[in-house]
Amino acid sequence: MATEIKAPVFPESVADGTIATWHKKVGEAVSRDEVICDIETDKVVLEVVAPADGSLVAIVKGEGETVLSSEVIAQFQEGAVSGAAATEAVQSEEKVEQAAANTQAGAAPVVERAQAVQDQAPAVRKALNETGIAAADVAGTGRGGRITKEDVVNHQTKPAAANVTPLSVAVGERIEKRVPMTRLRKRVAERLLAATQQTAMLTTFNEVNMKPVMEMRKQYKDIFEKRHGARLGFMSFFVKAATEALKRYPAVNASIDGDDIVYHGYYDIGVAVSSERGLVVPVLRDTDRMSYAEVENGIRDYAYKARDGKLGIEDMTGGTFTITNGGTFGSLLSTPILNQPQTGILGMHKIQERPMAVNGQVEILPMMYLALSYDHRMIDGKEAVGFLVTIKELLEEPAKLILDL
Template structure:
């Protein structure tokens, strides 16, 4: 007897979602709690799992279709194997028997090649179209020799065989590829555009000598990792320095709600993370109560979840201040855009050695430009500059952070 598979109950802030990928197709056997479908929302990707061992009877909502909270997306048969699966199993058994007979007769075993592209699942057809790989070139590992999405990814990752002669391309030929934006990327675009249009955004800059932090990190990173099981990076220093600076300048930790200013008595710092689906900002809660190891472990855990598409709504809700690090991609200077309703965001950049004047002498020092974008409706220039200078001083003299100076 078929039962219904429904979309998850979406949070209040999420109106609907889009079927991103069906990992299983009608007739395919699944195990309990195995991921069968991904639903992409404006904020996160939600996974739908099999309620029990059984097979997918039919798919009601195909890839690319919009789905509402708790809406039926497929039919499921618990503990049963559908006719399609049985047919595939019989075909597979026949292929094995045929190969065995040929082997006994001294002939090379014959195994059927992958199915034509039109016979593949939607996710596979999409992957083949996006990569430009021919279905006949991919060795299928699915039932009956069918190609899976993982087969396409594995084939693409293989090094290309050397060509006998270079392929000729017509002069003037120009290729275009059009793909739809993901819901997450569209939502990010809307928020960033709204921030530039609805705030009086201004950016102030400064620079920080990273030599003291680099020397401290080089001296203690091995002992730190041995004791805490976490790698000592630069981000924990910036999170702790920003937290202390926010205490001194409460307006930078505030937000605007209509005609009201909301001053937050806690410090929840978002760390911008780039993922394949778009920019996400998971939040470290109560950073004033966290030690350096907890900050590092928190950032590492969020980075892994973002990479695997496992971030939840609760991971990105709230936040009173944001730090973004364009330096990981080589950016020397940029003007970050506000993460509304927050009123300020700190931009880190690449550490670059430059000649600097120190006590009348020229020294080569590892310098980093810092950028603070802020909403001038709430934060005055004096506060913004003071906040950035406070971070600079705390980083150039790390003992201030430890001694609370």
């Protein structure tokens, strides 16, 4: 008897999702807890696993289709795969492989190309048809060598091999390509636009001499890594300095809910991370209770998760303040956009050596511009400037930060 496979229960903040990839076809054998489908939401990619050993009987929601929380997406049959279903799946795979072999020999008939496209999931077929790329030309990275929509996009943008003569382009011809936004990218765009339209956002700037932190890091980084198993970076200093500044200026750690101001008695700092799917902001919880090593390990783990697409919704839920580091990409100055409903975000930038006046003398110092964007409805200029100056002072005298002075 077939059982229903349903989409996961989405949190209240997630309305729906999109079937990104089916890793298994109808009739193909699957093991218990093996990933059979990826569902992309506006925050994360969720994996759906097989409830037992068996096979898919039917796919209810194809790739590219919208799915609601707990909605049925497939029918599953527990037990051994039937001979007929297994044969059908093998034959389908053989058609694609044969089409690939024929294409490499330069003699793939049109009918086989069409069949190869037809064997793909709906979203993949659509992408192949729109780009004019033959399915046999695309290297599949999905489970069992299946082609995903990302494979088609990557194939389209992949540079030609050195021994392949590039296609001639008519003089004056300008080439364009159109790629649909992912749900995550669309959601990020909506949130950033809403932040600029729904808040009285203002940015104030300052600069910090990074020499004291750099000297401390140079002196203790090897001992720190040996003791804690974590690399001592700059981010832990900024997280701890921001946490202390938030204690002194509670309004920056607050949020606006309708006509109410919500003052948070805890410090959950989001750290903006760039991933292939877009910008994500995982949250470090209770940073006032975290050690420098715990901060560094937490950021490292989130970076690995973001790279592998393993960030969960719980990793990015909440947050009372955000730090973003454009300096990793070489940015010297920027105006970060608020991460609603938060009322403040700190922007770090590239460390640049500049001539500075120190006690009447010119010294070359490693300087960093800091930017604090804030919601002027909630935070006055005096508080914003005081907050930023506090971070500057704590970083320029890190002993005060460590000794809680």
